[in-house]
Amino acid sequence: MNTSNIHSHKVSLRLAITDALVAGLIALVLFGPIVGLVLDGYELRNNMGVAFIFVAIITTGRFFASLFFQSPIGVRFLEKFARGRKVRVTVAQASTNKFKKLLLPAIFLAALSYPVIAHVAPDLLGVFGGKYGITIMILALIYVLLGLGLNIVVGLAGLLDLGYVAFYAIGAYWLTIGYAELGLGFWSVLIISPIFAAGCGAILGFPVLRMHGDYLAIVTLGFGEIIRLVLNNWTSLTRGPNGMSAPDVTFFNMLSFNKRGADNLQPFHEFFGLEYSSSFQFIYIYWLLLIVVFLVLYINHRLVQMPVGRAWEALREDEIACRSLGLNHVLVKLSAFMIGASVGGVAGVFFASYQGFVNPSSFTFLESALIVAIVVLGGLGSALGVTIAAIVLTLLPELLREFSDYRVLMFGILMIVMMIWRPRGLVKPVRPAFESDKEQVKQKA
C-alpha cells in the first residue's frame, strides 16, 4: 500500500489493480505446486482447479482491500486500528453492580444443573445431551482449567511457556503411575497432584527463569518434548506408547460407579436406589471439575489483586523497571510458574480419570500450542476471556463436525490474526479498582 495515497484520500484504480495482480501472481507461485500438484507415490495428481480458485479469491480480495483502504472510510479504519493496538490495562470503576453480582452464581447454578438435564432429557440439548454431551463438557472444563493455569504464566507473568503440556502429562501420569506402583487412588492423587506438579514446576522453572522471553519459550518447549519422549521410551515404568490405565473414580472413596461395585465398595446406583447408568461417573467428574474450575477462578481473581499478582503484571510490562525497583524477578516468576504448573497437574489428573487411560500421544507440542491459542484468543491476562475461549474452542469443533479437519488450520490463522488485530486479546483486561472506606463515606454524604 502506498502511504502517500492514504493522506491524499484519492482512490487510484490503477494501484488497486497492480496490488491485486502482484498478490495473485504470488498466490499462484505459492499455491500452484503445493495445492495444485498433489503427490501420489512418485506420480502427480492434478488439482489445479482448487489452486486457481484460491488464487482468484486472493486476487479479488486484494483488489477490494486495496480499494477499501484508499477510501476515506478505510483510512479512518486504519487510524482507529492503529489506536486500538495501543490500549493498555484499564482500571475499572469501583461499582456495586447488582447484575454482575448475580450473574456469577446464576452461571454456576446453570452449569451445575446441566448434567442433570443432559441425563434426564438428552433430546432437549441436541449434540450436548446424554453421556456424550457430558464428556464433551468435561473436556471443555479441562481446557478451561488448562487455559486458566497457563493464563497465569503467559497472560499475567508474560512468560511464554510452550511446554505447558508437560505439567498436564505429569498430572495424568502421576495418577496412573501412582495407581500402578504405589496403589494410590483417585482422591489421594488429586489432593497431592497440585503440590507434586508445583514441585516439578519449581525444578524445571528455577534454572530457566533468568532467561528472557524467546529463550524461555524454547527451553520450556524442550522440557515439554523431553517429558513426552521419556514417557514414550521409558517402557518399564510407563509402558510407552501402549499407555496406562487409570484407577476408577469413586464416590468419595465410599461408593463405586461400576455396575457391580468394586474393591468392596457398594455400587452407587444401588445405594441411592437409582437405575444403573454409565453417565453417573461422568456427571460426578463433571461436578468435581466444575467446583475445581470455580475455585481456580476465585483464586485467580484474588491473586490478581494481591501484591504478587500486581508484581506479575508489572514484570510482564517492564522487567528492567521492576528489577530496578527491587522486585526479586526470579521468585516472582517462579511463583507464577509453580501456580500455573499445579493447575495443569490437576487438569491432568482429571483428564486421565475421565479417559480411563493415558498415553504419550495426548501430550504433543500441538496440545501446548492449542492451550497457548486459547490463552491468546481469550486475551492475555483475562480469566473471563480465557474461560470463554476454552469453551468455545472445544465446543465449536463438535458443532462444526464437517470442518473438523480444518480445526488446527483455523487455530493457526486465528493466532496470527489476533496478534495483528488485538495483541492483548478480545476481552479488554480490566484491573479492579479499590476505594478506601473514607472515600465511600464521602460519596454517600
Place this chain on the structure above:
Amino acid sequence: MDLHIFIQQLVNGLVLGSVYGLIAIGYTMVYGIIGMINFAHGDVYMVSAYLSAIAIALLSIFGIASAPFIIFVVLIFTIIITSCYGWTIERVAYRPLRGSTRLAPLISAIGMSLFLQNYVQLSQGASTQGVPNLIKGNLRIGEGNDFVQITYAQGFIVISAIFGMLILNFIIQKTSMGRQCRATQQDRTMAGLLGINTDRIISTVFVLGSAMAALAGVLVTLNYGTFDFYIGFITGVKAFTAAVLGGIGSLPGAILGGIVLGMSESLFSGFINTDYKDVFAFCLLVLILIFRPSGILGKPEVEKV
C-alpha cells in the same frame, strides 16, 4: 569402541550437521536482525521437501532422466518457490507486528507454523511421501568388514552445503545488499536513518534464510528419500539448537553449531541409545541456554534500557 564405526558415525554426523547448519542460518539471520525466533522456519524447510518431490515428479512426467539435470532444475525450482514462501510469511505474519508487544511475533510465528503444517497436510495428504533414489553408489574405505562407507548422496550433501554457504557468505560480505544487511543487524534505527530500506532488508533476510532451508530440504529429500508434513518441527528445533550452540546471530556459528550438534547426536545414537537421541538434542539445547546462552562464537548479550 571400534574405530571404523566411530569414523562412520562422524561422517554421518557431518552430513546431518551440514543440513542442520543450513537450516540454522535462517534462524540465526532472522534472530540477528529482528530479534525473534522464526518458529515457522522448520516448516518452511518441510514445504521445500514437498516442493522438491513435486519437481522431481513433474520432470519425470516430461520424461527427463538425466540425474544431474534433474537435480539442477529441482534446486532452482525449490529455492525460488520456498523463497517466495519465506517472503510471504514475513509480509503477512511478522511485518504488521513491528512495534507490537514482545510476545506477539513469537505467537504469530507459532500460528504460522501450525498453519503451514496443516495446509500441507490438507493439500498433500497425511501419509509419508518419498522420492526415487537419484544419486546411487558409494565409496568404501577399508577392508573386509571394517570399512567406512560414504554414499555419493552424502558427499553431494556436504559439497552442496559448503557451496551454498560460500555463496551466502559472498552475498553477505561482498555485495552492497549484504553490507546493508550487516548494517541493519548492527543498528536498525541508524541504518534506517542512513537511507537503508530496513523493511526490504528484513524481507531479504527471510528470503535468504528460506533459500538455505530450501537447499537443505532438497538435499535431505535426495539422501533420505522420505518425509511427511511433521518433519519441520523436530528438525526446526534441532536447527535452532545448532544456531544457539554456535552463538545466535553469527553465520559461521550456525554452521559450526550444526556440525557439532550433528556429530554429537550421531555419536550418541551410535554408541549410547537411539531411542533417546531426540532427548539428547533437547537436553543439549536446555543446557546451552542455561549455562552459555551466547553459544560458542556469540558475544554475550547486553540488555539495554
